[in-house]
Amino acid sequence: MSTHLIAFFTLREALRRRVVLAAALLTLGYLVLYGVGVWFGYRDLQETQGGPPGLTEGVVSLMLVGGLWSLNFIASVLAVFLSVGALSGEVDQGTLHAIAARPVRRSEIVLGKFVGFTLMLAVFIGVSASLMILIVAVITGEIVGGSWAGPFLMLLASMLLIGLALAGSSRLSPLPNGVIVFTLYATALIGGVIEQIGDVLESAVMFNIGVFSSVLVPTRAMWDMASAQLATGGFVGELSAGPFGASNPPSGWMLLIAFLHLALTLGFALRAFQRRDF
Amino acid sequence: MSQPAAIHLSGVSKRYGRTLAVDDVSLSVAHGEVFGFLGPNGAGKSTIVKMVLGLTYPTAGEIEVLGQPVGSLAARAEVGYLPETFRFHDWLTASELLHFHARLARVPANARTERVPDLLELVGLKDRANDRISTFSKGMMQRVGLAQALVGEPRLVILDEPTSALDPIGRRDVRDRIRELGERGVTVFLNSHLLSEVEQVCDRVAIIDHGSIVAEGKLDELLNAQEIELRAGEGAEAAARKILGKGGVRKVNGRLRVRVANDDETARLIRRMVEAGVPVYDVRQIGDSLEDLFVRVAERGDV
Numbered sequence: 170m171s172t173h174l175i176a177f178f179t180l181r182e183a184l185r186r187r188v189v190l191a192a193a194l195l196t197l198g199y200l201v202l203y204g205v206g207v208w209f210g211y212r213d214l215q216e217t218q219g220g221p222p223g224l225t226e227g228v229v230s231l232m233l234v235g236g237l238w239s240l241n242f243i244a245s246v247l248a249v250f251l252s253v254g255a256l257s258g259e260v261d262q263g264t265l266h267a268i269a270a271r272p273v274r275r276s277e278i279v280l281g282k283f284v285g286f287t288l289m290l291a292v293f294i295g296v297s298a299s300l301m302i303l304i305v306a307v308i309t310g311e312i313v314g315g316s317w318a319g320p321f322l323m324l325l326a327s328m329l330l331i332g333l334a335l336a337g338s339s340r341l342s343p344l345p346n347g348v349i350v351f352t353l354y355a356t357a358l359i360g361g362v363i364e365q366i367g368d369v370l371e372s373a374v375m376f377n378i379g380v381f382s383s384v385l386v387p388t389r390a391m392w393d394m395a396s397a398q399l400a401t402g403g404f405v406g407e408l409s410a411g412p413f414g415a416s417n418p419p420s421g422w423m424l425l426i427a428f429l430h431l432a433l434t435l436g437f438a439l440r441a442f443q444r445r446d447f
Numbered sequence: 448m449s450q451p452a453a454i455h456l457s458g459v460s461k462r463y464g465r466t467l468a469v470d471d472v473s474l475s476v477a478h479g480e481v482f483g484f485l486g487p488n489g490a491g492k493s494t495i496v497k498m499v500l501g502l503t504y505p506t507a508g509e510i511e512v513l514g515q516p517v518g519s520l521a522a523r524a525e526v527g528y529l530p531e532t533f534r535f536h537d538w539l540t541a542s543e544l545l546h547f548h549a550r551l552a553r554v555p556a557n558a559r560t561e562r563v564p565d566l567l568e569l570v571g572l573k574d575r576a577n578d579r580i581s582t583f584s585k586g587m588m589q590r591v592g593l594a595q596a597l598v599g600e601p602r603l604v605i606l607d608e609p610t611s612a613l614d615p616i617g618r619r620d621v622r623d624r625i626r627e628l629g630e631r632g633v634t635v636f637l638n639s640h641l642l643s644e645v646e647q648v649c650d651r652v653a654i655i656d657h658g659s660i661v662a663e664g665k666l667d668e669l670l671n672a673q674e675i676e677l678r679a680g681e682g683a684e685a686a687a688r689k690i691l692g693k694g695g696v697r698k699v700n701g702r703l704r705v706r707v708a709n710d711d712e713t714a715r716l717i718r719r720m721v722e723a724g725v726p727v728y729d730v731r732q733i734g735d736s737l738e739d740l741f742v743r744v745a746e747r748g749d750v
């Protein structure tokens with residue numbers, strides 16, 4: 170079995186590539202800005218007298234969820250950028266020829282890349298989310314961030330995109346594949362908004378369009394579940410709906426759909442890549 | 448021959464959309480043979496190589512490699528391949544690339560640490576072992592590619608135009624390496640445009656054109672068919688055609704060029720022409736080189 174060789178190779182490549190360096194620098198800069206924002210926000214919050222009990226905790230939680238939403242977005246973009254040319258792009262460039270001629274199964278190449286990118290994103294989300302929770306804790310003295318399920322759901326969202334991009338990459342060249350994956354990603358985002366509006370307006374059609382988009386690409390739904398896990402504190406949970414999450418998070422069924430989705434995209438990637446000519 | 452061939456193709460075809468890249472090719476390469484595969488651009492050489500490696504799937508036909516069906520992992524562990532494009536992950540250093548391929552080829556760790564520096568020295572990249580491949584020139588990339596092909600100590604080495612980017616010294620080095628491999632009993636399948644290269648190292652060659660094999664055999668046998676140039680009197684052309692009863696007769700600069708199978712045929716031709724009353728003033732043998740053969744085959748589609 171050579172899956173682990175390909176996985177570590179992929180991880181090593183990702184670490185040496187500019188995309189990751191750029192994402193790391195961007196995230197670092199973002200975290201600094203974020204820290205400054207939280208510091209001022211928290212100072213203003215403390216100057217506000219009165220208000221309902223639990224206001225401070227709720228607002229801090231809201232600030233954290235908002236910050237993690239941005240990290241989730243960066244992670245998603247990174248996931249797509251890393252994996253969008255992973256198969257076809259390499260076949261077209263010729264860099265995979267010598268490797269695929271080794272005693273390595275095609276499936277090991279696909280799975281190795283999937284595992285490698287997933288590890289990469291796990292490191293990215295793990296480190297940046299921890300730093301963010303740490304920043305909030307140091308500034309406000311509040312340890313928020315809810316359960317560990319939150320970051321895992323964020324990772325799952327990125328894994329869905331990796332699966333999708335690998336499926337496309339088994340046949341399509343990087344550019345068309347990237348266009349398709351980002352379009353689907355955007356569809357899921359917009360679908361989430363439509364779903365919320367449909368919910369408010371009690372429009373069944375809009376609501377169903379939203380649900381359909383979540384089934385098509387469950388990335389947004391994963392974030393909605395993640396934000397429900399991350400947000401702590403009673404009524405402010407409602408507030409965190411807004412742009413950062415759904416007012417009523419998706420049911421557990423969505424998790425099942427997400428795993429099915431992943432199995433389907435990976436299955437397709439394996440099958441299509443197995444059959445393709447170099 | 449009881450031992451299975453190193454490479455065996457039977458009735459292999461490959462169609463890309465409307466192009467028939469490979470058309471019903473059958474071919475055997477014996478163990479330990481250094482086999483040259485020649486043909487003009489687009490003839491189907493690389494396509495055949497990729498099918499032998501299991502990178503591309505044939506539309507029809509059967510392929511066996513080292514006695515195993517094509518694509519078998521056991522066979523692949525004993526094959527080394529230098530792709531035509533010799534593009535590698537250029538964020539790796541030369542040494543890292545070789546280590547990675549050695550691991551993929553299942554070379555044990557202690558053998559790897561010895562073999563990698565040795566191979567880098569062999570291809571003249573010892574000083575650049577720890578430089579990233581992205582900083583390499585084309586020829587250096589091809590050299591590291593050759594080292595990569597040899598890193599698993601393969602029993603079968605498949606080289607797709609291994610010297611296309613090399614300087615004359617590099618080409619000579621590669622020829623020497625191929626000869627060495629041949630002497631050690633390693634089977635070499637060499638795709639090349641460089642006829643001198645093939646002439647110098649190969650035991651047997653095949654020429655492919657438009658997806659079909661148009662000539663195959665031991666080099667000296669293939670080159671045995673030769674051409675002679677005659678300066679002769681009136682009616683020489685017609686007489687030669689009548690005597691030989693076949694084609695291969697043409698006029699070049701007022702002289703007659705005739706293709707003959709061997710010296711006996713030359714002697715018979717001249718005697719019969721003289722008997723027929725056509726004076727022969729001068730006969731010259733035109734040395735047939737592999738290049739002549741290649742050009743002839745590629746231009747006319749026959750030998």
Ligand SMILES: Nc1ncnc2c1ncn2[C@@H]1O[C@H](COP(=O)(O)OP(=O)(O)OP(=O)(O)O)[C@@H](O)[C@H]1O
Pocket residue numbers: 446447463466467468486487488489490491492493494495531
């Ligand atoms: N992926 C592909 N899709 C479509 N056609 C292809 C593909 N690969 C090769 N061909 C066609 O198959 C034929 C044989 O190509 P191949 O690369 O095997 O030639 P070659 O003999 O290696 O040529 P060269 O000497 O230029 O390397 C060509 O007509 C080529 O256009």
Ligand SMILES: [Mg+2]
Pocket residue numbers: 492493494531607
């Ligand atoms: Mg070629």
